[in-house]
Every structure is written in structure tokens, then in C-alpha cells.
Amino acid sequence: MNLIQINNAILKFIIRIIVLIPFIAHAQYQGTGSVTRGPATTIMSNIYTCTGGRVTSLGSITSTDKKVWTVPSKTNFDNARFPFASDLNNSCTGKNFKSELEALASLNGKDIIDIDSSGELITAFVFADNYFEMYINGVPVGKDNVPYTPFNSNIIRFKVKRPFTVAMLLVDWEENLGLGSENNSGLSYYNGDGGMVAVFKDSFGNIIGKTDSSWKAQTYYTAPVVDLSCPKESGSLRLSDQCPTKGSNDGTKYYALHWERPAEWMMPYFDDSQWPAASIYANNVVGVDNKPAYTNFTNIFDHPGQDAQFIWSTNLILDNEVLVRYKVNHLTGTSENFNNRDMQVFPNPAHNKLFLSFKSTHKLHQVRSIEVYDLFGHQVIYSSTALLEYINIESLSAGVYLIKVWTEHGSFIQKFVAE
DSSP: OHHHHHHHHHHHHHHHHHHHHHHHHHHTTOOEEEESSSEEEEEEEEOOTTTTOOOOEEEEEEEEEEOOOEESSOOOTTTTTTBBEEEETTTTTOOOOOOHHHHHHHHHHHEEESTTTSSEEEEEEEEEEEEEEEEETTTEEOOSSSSSSSSSSEEEEEESSSSSSEEEEEEEEOSSSTTTBEEEEEEEEEOOOOOOEEEEEEESSEEEOOOSSSSSEEEEEEEEEEETTTTTEETEEEETTTTTOBBBBOOTEEEEEEOOOTTTTTTTTTOOOOOOOOOEEHHHHHHHHTTTTHTTTTTBBBOOSSBOOEEEEEOTTTTEEEEEEEEEESSSSOOOOTTTSSEESSSSSSSEEEEEOTTTSOOGGEEEEEEEEEETTTTTEEEESSSSSEEEOTSOEEEEEEEEEEETTTTEEEEEEOO
């Protein structure tokens, strides 16, 4: 072999090593996800605009196993057949309602999705960071009006029979497409976070479902991943808690992990038994204390008797596309019905004082909150978290009312007549 042949052989070896470098790095990753590196190509720019909002775009990127991925997620935002949710609080549309009742009063009924014509009317209240799509028994019932920012909250109403299955796509949007990050806090590649909270009420205002650890949650897009050796998998858990989450000003070489969504994941018959339980996060961790779309409605989301919790997958910061599921049963963690004998109110009819009485298994000191509604359960007339010997109803007009009491054992509701 002459000198030229030797040099050519060395050059070919060096080229081969350079080509293999990404695959050597990828070999450190032992999980089931598809690996991408670097930024995605923008395929749809600014799908939604609002004054003061972030640029909301979609990108495409190809993984090392030759699969093409839409980032941050393939959504139905531009699908006219998938209904938008109604506004609870939305600065982009100017519908900055101050209360649940004000927002509901603005609706004309055309928003109600009829899943079961003979079913009951259910109202869902949702705050998502950043975007969500909701299915009930596989039927699309509402998607977020604002995919990125400003932060907003939504109302979704539908008629369905219990039990029913809630399935939701949750997306933490990104500015640096394919890299799960945004320009924030002085960093070009700042790792944002997610979080979603929801409450479901029946036509009487009873909470029949809320987000907590009994929901299921699975991640399908994790980014940015600085080091591919840090993500781990344990059964169905896709863990990235050992991965760095500190932002930087140079993230163009970061990796991302992608998984394909299972077919018919939103259907009631889909088997989610192997999915991990949803992780719960405190309000201050999600960072909602300065967001009116949330703080105006803490009476719903942070109800003293049935506090809904923010949920996500195991990593609030790095997991950007999450699917969650939950089944609302005939009785969901409550004991409420109009023939409930565990709680009695007396005298009934009452003139000026209304007393509560519980079975021996329940105690008055276990009461967390008391509310009095109009007959239809739409308007709160009286509310208290104090333990009182009786409720003063002297100011009530003559008529029929509902009283709802939250205790450590659940919630109870009864009718009473004011004279």
C-alpha cells in the first residue's frame, strides 16, 4: 500500500468516525423513545396571535430512526370539526369574567356537546399551561382557545350518562421548536413548565370529578435532554428526573425524545391500566399565583372541601406532550343525593335558624365548608368555613333551597324550605 492509499484509508476512517459520532452518543440512551437532535424546521408559523402573546408555531423534525415528528405536538387547533371551549377568562377575546356565574350567564346553550341526549349536563372548568384538547367517551368536546400565551381558562359543557371517560391531550408549547424551550428569564433556551387543573360539576353544582393523583398520565415528548444517558425507563414510567433542567443560551445541540401516541387512546375502552398515576404539583410550583385566569376562580379550583390539584407526568419541566385519562363513576368520591340520610337539616321548613344533624359515623367538627344555593344549584347565597351551631337564614326569601356540606367523609346535599 503506497502513501496515497494509506492517506485515503485514514481519511475514510476519519469520515466514518465523524458520521458515527451521533450514533455513538445515541447508544447511551437505552429507552424506547425516538431520538432527535437540534432544532426542528418550522412548518406552520404563528398559528395564533394575541397582543402580548408568544409566537405560536409548529415544527417538523426527523429522528434517527427515520420517523417524522410534529413539535411540540400534533394538535387539532386548526381542525374546524373539533370545537373550541368557551371562555372562562381570556384576555385575548376580552372575556375577562370575574366569576363562574358571570361566565356561564354569557353562554346561550349552543356550546353544549350532546354525547347522550338523555344524559345529564356536565360542566368542566379547565386551566391549562399551555394547551389542551378534551374528549369525553372518545367524542371531542373542547380545545383550548389560546395554545400558548397569555394564560387563559375555559368552560366545556356536555350531556352524557355516567360513568364516562375523560381523555385529554396536554401540551406545554415551545418557542425553540424541537428543543422544548423558550426565550425567558434572560436565557435563550429556558425550560418552561406545564400543569393542568380541572373540575367537573353536575347540573346542581356538585363536584363529580377533579384532577388529582387518581388520574393516569403518560408523556410522549421530552425535551430538552442535555445528556442522553440521564433518561431512564422503569416499566411504563418514562423518567427524566435525573436530567438537568437549567436553561442556557446555547441549546442547539440538545436532544429530544418522542413516542408515538397509541391508537384510540381517547376511547373509553382503551386500557390505561399500565399508565403511571398522574403526578400532582402545588400551585406555587406551577406558578399561577399571578394569573387572573386562575386566581379569579379559586372558589372552583381550590374549593375548601374538594380542592383540585395540578397534574402532569413525572417531569413538569421537561415533558411537553402528555396524555391523561380519568373515569367519572356513578358516585365519584361523594355521598351526595337528595335522599341522603347521613345528614339531616331541621326544622324543615325553617323560619330563621337551620340546624345540621349527622349520623353517629359523621361528626359536626368534621365539616369543612357549608354552602346554600338556589333551588337549581346555580347561585351561591351563603358560604362559610366556620363551624356554627346553626345557620341564620332570616335574610332568605321564602322558597326552596339547597344546602351542601363538605366533610372529611365527602359531600352531602339536602333540600330545605325557608318560610
